[in-house]
Amino acid sequence: MDQSLFRSLAALSLALFCVTAPAAAQEASLVDGAKLLLTNGVTTIEGTSGGGVATWSTIAGRETDRGIGLSGHVTLIELPDYGWQSHGVAVGIANRIELSYARQNFDTRDVGTALGLGRGYTLNQDVFAAKLRLAGDVVYGEPLLPQISLGVEHKRNRDAPVARAVGAAHGSGTDVTLSATKLFLSHSVLVNATARLTKANQAGLLGFGSEGGDQHRLQFEGSVAYQLSRRAVIGAEYRTKPDNLAIAREEDWWDLFAAYALTDHLTVTAAYVDLGSIATFDQQRGGFLSAQIAF
C-alpha cells in the first residue's frame, strides 16, 4: 500500500469516526446506519455502489430516508499482465442521492516497457459520480417494481497524452447510467440491469472515443446474485464495452463474485474476473478483492 493511499484511508477512518461517534449517542442520529445489511451494494471499480464491476441502482452508505450514509473502499485486481488498485469514498443522502469519488491506478508492469512507456508505468484516473434514485425500492414496495436510478460518472484520465497516443479522442468523458435493481425475496435472487451511454475505452483508462468513433455508445451491465444468508451473497455479472480504438481490440467483461458482511460496517468482496484483451494483451483473467467500510 503506498503512502498517500494509507494517509487517505487514515483520514477517511478518522472522518467517519468523528461523524458517527457523537451521533450514536443521540436518539435519531443523522448517520442512522439503519439500512438492511448488503442493500447498499458493494463498491464498483468506478466507485459507485453496485456489484463490483456493474453499477446498480442502490445508494451507497447505510442511511435510510432521513439519514446520511458514508462509505469508503479499496479494491485490488491481479491480472496476468496488469495490476489494478482503486480506492474512494461515497456519501449517501437520504437513500436518494449518491455522490462518489474514486481514484483508479492501473499498473502496466512489463506491458509498459512494450508500449514504450517504461516498466511499471501506471495509468491513473479520477471518477466523480452522482446517482439519483428515481423510483422504487430494492426490497420493499411493489414486488415487480425495481429500484430505478439515474447516474452520471465524470471520468478524468490523468494520463491524457498516453490515451491520445493510443488513438483516443479525449482524455476525459462522462458516462450516463440508468439502472434497475430488485431483490426477489421469493427466490432470494437479486437482479440488476444497467444501460450505460459511454465513450470510454477500457473504462476510460485508455481515454475516450477515437478518430473513427466519437459518439456515446449504449452498453449493458447485468448482474444476478443469490442471497445465501443475511451476510452472504454470490453472483455473476456481465458488462459490454465499446470497441473504439484501432490499435487494440476491446472485449466484454464478466465476473463471478462472493460478498460477505464481516460486520455491519465491513464487507469484503472476492471475485474471479475476466477482463478480456487489454491493450493487445489477451486473456486478462484474475482475482478481484475489495474491502468496503460503510456507516
Place this chain on the structure above:
Amino acid sequence: MFLLAAALLMQPATDPPVDWDKEFGVEEKVRDPVTGELPVDSYVQANGNAGAAPFAGSAMATAFGGQDGIRRIANRTVELSEADPRLAAIFQAHDMVRLKRTLFEQFCYILNAGCDYSGRDMASSHKDMGVRMRDMNALVENLQAAMREGKIGFAAQNRFLGKLAPMSGHVITR
C-alpha cells in the same frame, strides 16, 4: 397570596389523588378478564385484512414448524421489539397481548398453517404510529432474529418476508 400558598401546603395529606382521566371524561380501558386484551374500536373482520394472499400448499407451514413454531416466532418478534431501544417507544405504548395474538394469526394465515386472521388491516393498525423506514428495517431484523432462533432456513425466511415487504407502503407513514 401567601395565605393561599400556605392553605395549599397545609392540605391534609390523606386527600385521595385526583383521577384526571375521570375529571376529563377519558374512558378507562379495562383488560378482558379472559384474553387479557384491551378493547379496540370495532372494525370489520376479514382474512383480507392480513394484507397478503396465503402460500399454496403446506411446505411453508412445515418449514416454520406448524402453528407452535409460528407462535414462538411471532411472540419472539414482539418481545425483541419491545426490548429494542430503536422500537421500544412505539411498542410499549400499545397492547402487546393483542399484538402477539394478531401477529401470530397473520403469520399463520399467510403461511397457510390453518388460521384465520381476525385483526385490523395494515393501514389502519399503523396509521398513527409514525413508522419510518428505519423502524421497518429494525422490525425486519427482529423478525429475522426470531426466525434464526427458530432454525428456519434462509430461503424460507426470505420467501415469507417476500409476502410482508410489499406491505411497507401501508406501514411506513412518514
